[in-house]
Amino acid sequence: MLSIRDMHFSYGKRSVYSDFNLDIPAGQICLLTGINGVGKSTLLRLIAGVLRPKKGTIVYPETMGDEPRRKIGFISDQLSLYESLTVNQAIRFHCDVFGLDRIDDRLIRHTKIEGGQRVKELSTGQRTILHLNMILSLDPELLLIDEVIHSIDAYLRRIFLEELIALIARKRVTVLMANLNFHDIEALIERVILLKSGTIAVDEPIETLKEKVKKIIAPAPPAGLTILSQRAFPDRSEFYVYPYVENTSLRDIEVVDLNLTEIVAAFIGGEYAA
Amino acid sequence: MLRKEFRDALRRLAECLVLLVAVPLGYFWDRALVHFGWRFADIWSAVFAVTVFLFAAYAGASLFLAEKKDRALEYLLSLPVSRSKIVLAKIGPRLAILAGLWGVFSVLGGRAWDWSLLVLLLFLFFVAASLSIAIDSVVIGVLGVFLLFATFSLSSPTLTFIAWKLGLISSISSVWIGWTAAGVLILGPFAAAFLLVIRNLQAMPLRLQMRPYYRLALPSFLVVIFLILKFFGDYLAAMKRMN
Numbered sequence: 001m002l003s004i005r006d007m008h009f010s011y012g013k014r015s016v017y018s019d020f021n022l023d024i025p026a027g028q029i030c031l032l033t034g035i036n037g038v039g040k041s042t043l044l045r046l047i048a049g050v051l052r053p054k055k056g057t058i059v060y061p062e063t064m065g066d067e068p069r070r071k072i073g074f075i076s077d078q079l080s081l082y083e084s085l086t087v088n089q090a091i092r093f094h095c096d097v098f099g100l101d102r103i104d105d106r107l108i109r110h111t112k113i114e115g116g117q118r119v120k121e122l123s124t125g126q127r128t129i130l131h132l133n134m135i136l137s138l139d140p141e142l143l144l145i146d147e148v149i150h151s152i153d154a155y156l157r158r159i160f161l162e163e164l165i166a167l168i169a170r171k172r173v174t175v176l177m178a179n180l181n182f183h184d185i186e187a188l189i190e191r192v193i194l195l196k197s198g199t200i201a202v203d204e205p206i207e208t209l210k211e212k213v214k215k216i217i218a219p220a221p222p223a224g225l226t227i228l229s230q231r232a233f234p235d236r237s238e239f240y241v242y243p244y245v246e247n248t249s250l251r252d253i254e255v256v257d258l259n260l261t262e263i264v265a266a267f268i269g270g271e272y273a274a
Numbered sequence: 275m276l277r278k279e280f281r282d283a284l285r286r287l288a289e290c291l292v293l294l295v296a297v298p299l300g301y302f303w304d305r306a307l308v309h310f311g312w313r314f315a316d317i318w319s320a321v322f323a324v325t326v327f328l329f330a331a332y333a334g335a336s337l338f339l340a341e342k343k344d345r346a347l348e349y350l351l352s353l354p355v356s357r358s359k360i361v362l363a364k365i366g367p368r369l370a371i372l373a374g375l376w377g378v379f380s381v382l383g384g385r386a387w388d389w390s391l392l393v394l395l396l397f398l399f400f401v402a403a404s405l406s407i408a409i410d411s412v413v414i415g416v417l418g419v420f421l422l423f424a425t426f427s428l429s430s431p432t433l434t435f436i437a438w439k440l441g442l443i444s445s446i447s448s449v450w451i452g453w454t455a456a457g458v459l460i461l462g463p464f465a466a467a468f469l470l471v472i473r474n475l476q477a478m479p480l481r482l483q484m485r486p487y488y489r490l491a492l493p494s495f496l497v498v499i500f501l502i503l504k505f506f507g508d509y510l511a512a513m514k515r516m517n
Contacts (some may be wrong), residue, residue: 069354080348188319
């Protein structure tokens, strides 16, 4: 279990988290979402150890040992690597630090990455694949993936997701990913955590969330239901409600199931409207 | 990691060694134009001295250059390596090359082992290293190092004078007292600030992590400047009277 307890964090005077708590059981695949700037990437960085809480603790599973970073695979949205190194030098550096003789470069060979190319010459997608390849070679127990998969092309995205799925199947790795667009990964997600102003606004298993968030098409706001956000059209209005409770007294309404992207958009739309 | 840092240090050395082009240029300039009668060995010695001093400052000031230029600080901090090991891996190869340069300079210059030169080079290197995290531009970093070096040069006789006035030493020409005091007053707070920043180094804008510099290094630097402004004139007057 990854446990965050009473965590405080700020950038200078700007507080991002105060008294933040979160537990993630081993092997769970979580989606972290929320509006831009809410602290998704910051939370991943804190767990990855590249940022440090001002107060509070982050306790890693015992299986990760005394140096958890050895078992954490972190792909940041900045795709931070030594850009002036060649691909071969970057891989050798990574191997040196982690004490590996070599890495399985199967993924890199899939793409058109040359060993002699400088990292800065790689496209965003190629850099993501290079980083993923290096991380997978570590056999991580905790995978932290920031919003990188939108910026890569469909082919590389497919490779990325296939490798991710294979890793999850092989090793029941814990995954925490920050994302705003989910149609690729919806089938993987087990739990959705929505952040709002440094706190957890929603924390539900995905199936529960799908049962609780519905779109209601109706001429007027449905009475007795909490509306997250709404959209008006000339002929109808759409109301996104949470939690949805079946109410037989409501007439002339249509209840529509939502996919994960629509659910998150409903929450985020509500935040922007507020 | 050590291999990468050694390669990085060698790259900095290569950049500094470009200065040696000035040796044949200076020689031919003298022979063809100005006819000062400079010997090749003298030109070599002077240019090499400048190169060694420049490398000391540049190697220190560029300690975190790769991370800043490549935006690789986040990657570096995500690796299972402690902050102290990161700093040691960066300082070790640079110090080794600096020691080698000092050896070459001492031997070729016929100075045997010039320990005071080594102390000066180490002072320059560590001051530069202390500034490396705080200052983004290497050029400004190197200028900052030479500003601190100038401050050190003025503060060491000033502090010797103060120690002499206070009766702590019997002779105003005991330069080691002033050197040590100036070294401690200038390098100490900067080094402490650097180590504190490194100990808590995080992947966030460095300007948000500079508090130890404002709290330790800046006040101490201002005190040294104050002492220079207040007592350096008296020191010069005392020296004039003694001569």
